[in-house]
Amino acid sequence: MSSGEKYVAAAYLVVFVGVLAYVLIIATKLARLEREVGELAELAKQKAESRG
Amino acid sequence: MSSPNSRLPALAALALGLVAAATTLVFFFAPLDADQGLSQKIFYFHVPIALTAYACFGWGAWKALVHLWKREPAADLESYVAIHQGVIFGALTLLTGSIWARASWGVWWTWSSNQLVLFLVLFLFYCAYFMLRFSVDAGPQRANFSAVYALFGVALIPVSFLAIRLASDFIHPTVFTSAGPQMSGKMFFTFCVCLAAMLSLAATLSAVELSGKRLDVRLRELREALA
DSSP states (O other): OOHHHHHHHHHHHHHHHHHHHHHHHHHHHHHHHHHHHHHHHHHHHHHHHHHO | OOOHHHHHHHHHHHHHHHHHHHHHHHHHTSOOBTTTBGGGGGHHHHHHHHHHHHHHHHHHHHHHHHHHHHOOHHHHHHHHHHHHHHHHHHHHHHHHHHHHHHHHTSSSOOTTOHHHHHHHHHHHHHHHHHHHHTTSOTTHHHHHHHHHHHHHHTTHHHHHHHHHHHTTOOSSOOOEETTEESSOHHHHHHHHHHHHHHHHHHHHHHHHHHHHHHHHHHHHHHHHHHO
């Protein structure tokens, strides 16, 4: 692999790894939101049961 | 009328298609540069990423103006997300630019190029936006401070963009001059597809982040209502 090829590969890799890292952060956030929705659904169910 | 979320899969599909097309064009369609050879291929992602960062900062400033002018509640969040995207694309610009500099000039960075230094100043200015935003409690005051800061930052964009044309800087190449793009038709077409790919990618990532932030706000409201 020539030095030019190495630099081009590194530059494109940086972009793709950057985007993938961002997707990973968003996925983690989404998992947290899903957990919170579950907690709220449980809370709403408990409230409904205590009322009824 | 369709909601922003219903347009998201179409936007993501467009971004994916354009990024795939752009990568294919860069390596299988655009001719090799006679002067720089293969390392010039970094240009096709580096410059569109930099222009996308400018666009994100500009969009963030526009939303900040909308917030201050019309007091639209969603504008502050949209401005914040746009600036966040701008910082991500700005970091990618600096990283890809540094690799290209090493390949072309033999150095990772040079302080003698006005274009580079002004872009770094712009990037650090917007990094400081987050320090300001998170040092103030959530509420109208934070939104106002952030909006004013975002508007100040937009003044740096034309300075950074025109720096190379205003100053006698011969290190950083000038591809787009008053005489038009200094490249072949095939190269310019590839560049345009790459620019469209980066803009659509930024729009998709913004929409995803904004959707998450809105959901977060609604969940907080729901939690308070249920407490």
